[in-house]
Amino acid sequence: xxxxxxxxxxxxxxxxDWMYYAMFAPVLVFVIIFNYVPMVGVSLAFYKFxxxxxxxxxxxxxxxxxxxxxxxxxxxxxxNTLFYSITNLVLSTILxxxxxxxxxxxxxxxxxxxxxxxLYLPHxxxxxVVSSIFTLILSPQVGIVNNVLQExxxxxxxxxxxxxxxxxxxxxxxRWKETGWGTIIYLAALSGVNPELYEAAEMDGAGRxxxxxxxTLPAIVTTILIVFILNLGKVMNIFESVFVLQNPNxxxxxxxxxxxAYRVGVQQGNYGMGTAIDLFKSFIGLFLVLGTxxxxxxxxxxxxx
Amino acid sequence: xxxxxxxxNGHAGRSIFxxxxxxxxxxxxxLMLVPLAKVISDSFDRSTIYGLNFWPxxxxxxxxxxxxxxxxxxxxLLVSIVTTVCGTALGxxxxxxxxxxxxxxxLVGRGFFAKFIFVTMVFNGGLVPTFLVLKGLHMTNxxxxxxxxxxxxxxxxxxxxxxxEQIPESLFESAEIDGATPPQVFWSIVLPLSTAAxxxxxxxxxxxxxxxxxxxxxxxxxxxxxxxQIKLRDLILSExxxxxxxxxxxxxxxxxxxVVVAMLPFFVIYPFAQRYFIAGVTMGSVKx
Numbered sequence: 001x002x003x004x005x006x007x008x009x010x011x012x013x014x015x016x017d018w019m020y021y022a023m024f025a026p027v028l029v030f031v032i033i034f035n036y037v038p039m040v041g042v043s044l045a046f047y048k049f050x051x052x053x054x055x056x057x058x059x060x061x062x063x064x065x066x067x068x069x070x071x072x073x074x075x076x077x078x079x080n081t082l083f084y085s086i087t088n089l090v091l092s093t094i095l096x097x098x099x100x101x102x103x104x105x106x107x108x109x110x111x112x113x114x115x116x117x118x119l120y121l122p123h124x125x126x127x128x129v130v131s132s133i134f135t136l137i138l139s140p141q142v143g144i145v146n147n148v149l150q151e152x153x154x155x156x157x158x159x160x161x162x163x164x165x166x167x168x169x170x171x172x173x174x175r176w177k178e179t180g181w182g183t184i185i186y187l188a189a190l191s192g193v194n195p196e197l198y199e200a201a202e203m204d205g206a207g208r209x210x211x212x213x214x215x216t217l218p219a220i221v222t223t224i225l226i227v228f229i230l231n232l233g234k235v236m237n238i239f240e241s242v243f244v245l246q247n248p249n250x251x252x253x254x255x256x257x258x259x260x261a262y263r264v265g266v267q268q269g270n271y272g273m274g275t276a277i278d279l280f281k282s283f284i285g286l287f288l289v290l291g292t293x294x295x296x297x298x299x300x301x302x303x304x305x
Numbered sequence: 306x307x308x309x310x311x312x313x314n315g316h317a318g319r320s321i322f323x324x325x326x327x328x329x330x331x332x333x334x335x336l337m338l339v340p341l342a343k344v345i346s347d348s349f350d351r352s353t354i355y356g357l358n359f360w361p362x363x364x365x366x367x368x369x370x371x372x373x374x375x376x377x378x379x380x381x382l383l384v385s386i387v388t389t390v391c392g393t394a395l396g397x398x399x400x401x402x403x404x405x406x407x408x409x410x411x412l413v414g415r416g417f418f419a420k421f422i423f424v425t426m427v428f429n430g431g432l433v434p435t436f437l438v439l440k441g442l443h444m445t446n447x448x449x450x451x452x453x454x455x456x457x458x459x460x461x462x463x464x465x466x467x468x469x470e471q472i473p474e475s476l477f478e479s480a481e482i483d484g485a486t487p488p489q490v491f492w493s494i495v496l497p498l499s500t501a502a503x504x505x506x507x508x509x510x511x512x513x514x515x516x517x518x519x520x521x522x523x524x525x526x527x528x529x530x531x532x533x534q535i536k537l538r539d540l541i542l543s544e545x546x547x548x549x550x551x552x553x554x555x556x557x558x559x560x561x562x563x564v565v566v567a568m569l570p571f572f573v574i575y576p577f578a579q580r581y582f583i584a585g586v587t588m589g590s591v592k593x
Binding site: 014141239 | 318319322323326327329330333334336337338340341343344347353354355356357398399402403405406409411412413414418421422425428429430431432433434435436437438442453454456457462486487488491512515516517518519522523534535537538541553557560561563564567568571575576579582583
């Protein structure tokens, strides 16, 4: 009886609020079409595509990737993905925390504001723009770096075409673009540190560096962990930064899972295989986040998720 | 809080630390600004070899003229402008509509809608299925493929909702008593009170649409629909086979000018917009 009356009221309410639902409809339709329908498409990973039909082949695509003909390429791309994104994640944490700590020590507010403004700027440039800037600067003919080398009597170097140069330059460029932006969240955490803690440390005779290690860092360690874990979830998505700096000379060393999936799935039209690579990628990403969070929970006794 | 540590009662060690710190910051600024300064300077310089100067040796504005008049470069620029304007408008429409409805605490099904949308932040179908859906809708090789999918942005919608939640409840109640319908409240109360939020989230959308690159690579092969980012990449990768210094010098100048044009909109609005961007980010991190 009561249930029936509740249900009646709910229905009346829904009918009454129909305008809200109408306003939400466009959002819902877009999300269904562009997000949910492709999610159903994940099942393509279990099919083989021929120009005329598709055939269910179970886990064959995965078998091909893990141990079959595509295994060498696949494991290489997987290794590259982990190498580039985890190195970058470690570098980003160290550099952004360091820069945030030093910015925090600047006495002049104006100087701090100016440095911040300039540091944040490259974040808004596209990867194409950033890669273009550095392609021009490192160009063998007109780039300033090679011009300096020539003045010193050194032969010009085609930096981006050699693997031993490509990798360090890649990390430099990514950090050039994103380090400043990465400091924002640490600066916000630093502004919340209780000043009395510094006074107490000062009383105990702690120097400036000592205070950084004993007061400041412990105060923001939670923030560092949260940011680290959230970014770990994106580790497998590394793509555009690599793609725009890639060239045929360094393909082997720079192929990551997403570029591999794009080449196989879209360019070669092997839809099933492309989806399988993507699916594998999502699983590893999820596993990384849940895994780190579990470790973190064991050590610190609380989850960040 | 810094007065406690001012130089007056500090030790020598502290002053050394400060000086090193200022020096480090200076180095950092040089590192950030040199690449930009070089590109800007070279975009006005028609020399074949630029050298170490940060001021054009043979000044010329030909490169910019060429970008705005050569149809090969002007067309992509137009595509970029049109998609940025339309995309931002569309994105703001979606973000405000979604945020307004998700803010209605008493609405039946609100929790479900919120979850339904937030799930897309974690899971997605991936490259190929998304490509096939767009292909099935005949959107590949049209600008719809780059305009529609990014217009529902969950992160921006959450931000917008937290802005909307700051509007006092009493305003809504009095409007309801006056018999205003939800769309009327939305149009004449919520939107006018949220200009700061619209500016800030509009900028997020504008940056995203202007910088879009990947979706063009994926979905668009017709050169008429290339945006400026795609064209810039082609331009940078193009090599001159002719050994005429005048042609090489001009080509390099156009490359540099292309980079400058691709960043120009944000150089112009960035000084004014910076605080909106940061407000958005810090608010987003609190929500996470």
